[in-house]
Amino acid sequence: MTEHGPGTSDADTLYVFAVCRNPDLSDVVGLPGVTDDSPVSPLSLGTLTAIVQTVRASDFTDEAWQARLSDQRELERYARAHHDVVSALAARCPTVPLPMATLYHGAQRARDALAEEEDRFHAALARIAHHAEWGVKVYASPGPRDDGDRPPARQVASADRSRPAPGAGLAYLNRRRGVQERRERSQHEALRTAEAVDTEVRGLATASRRLRVHPQPPGERRVQLLNATYLVAEHRAEELAVLTRTLRDRTGAQIELSGPWVPYSFVGEV
Structure with missing residues (x-):
């Protein structure tokens, strides 16, 4: 599902936390996500919604991510930030969490890639609802x-x-x-x-x-x-x-x- 993992161009990149249905973002707005550079926001996928954040691609190069993996405190910070967004969203609506560091080049690339998994998302959401x-x-x-x-x-x-x-x-x-x-x-x-x-x-x-x-x-x-x-x-x-x-x-x-x-x-x- 991930277009690419750590390691991108220098262009801004979308970090995707989760895919959900009929999101209530009241508990998500204001969360820092994995970076302070931009707010966590919704990305419409038609009948579904992805929860994303714009990040600097340079923070997710192979070298940067490998360094983060070797720094336990930094890795825990990213994992906690990712989980905080997913948990806040899941408390309000059925939510399919995506793996940490799921990244796409721009909104349209994210929409295209996630749309290919639409049937799987709908099935998973129906199964875990409530x-x-x-x-x-x-x-x-x-x-x-x-x-x-x-x-x-x-x-x-x-x-x-x-x-x-x-x-x-x-x-x-x-x-x-x-x-x-x-x-x-x-x-x-x-x-x-x-x-x-x-x-x-x-x-x-x-x-x-x-x-x-x-x-x-x-x-x-x-x-x-x-x-x-x-x-x-x-x-x-x-x-x-x-x-x-x-x-x-x-x-x-x-x-x-x-x-x-x-x-x-x-x-x-x-």
Whole structure:
């Protein structure tokens, strides 16, 4: 969809934040967008509207963008500015957000390129209207240390102070086997719980996506079992909150609910 990414001529360029229908710009007017050089403004696409901002092409050359990618603070500033415009718009009307740094040479080039995606935009807008995205994560806590991990006890004797107690080796192996079996059962039960949570939330949602499970940072003992996102109708938001609390009580699992968010994960699925 993007005519070109970072890297343009020196002419002024349109930065496109999102495409929407019947926009209410009351919360968008006054936002700085990604630059202070020009206001955020609408661009008519006929039955749809793009929300754009005129930017200097020199700020989006390959070199400038690569430098920005290596500057975490600057990259976060651009990402936040982009998200602020999209979020303000989505709070007022169905909105399809475009990727950060979607750029076009002039208004007519933007209209021509975006018009080619008109059917997809209409389908996405119909799907996400009056919906929001919610995230659900399920965690399991590691079990306590088991004595089966300890080495076999040593029998202290005057002749040989390092000799194991009779039968200690076999007992140690049995303990280790038992520890492994308990861990496998615990993991299996935890995964079954995570699948059950996903099944119940999907029953309430309009659509869902399973995301990659994230490894936990150093020092975090919890294990992430489910990382999923759901498209939920606005009128079912409270129902989702109640369901999450019920699942926590019923399963004993650690369940985190986040949102509502702009449905970024579902605008590309029509």
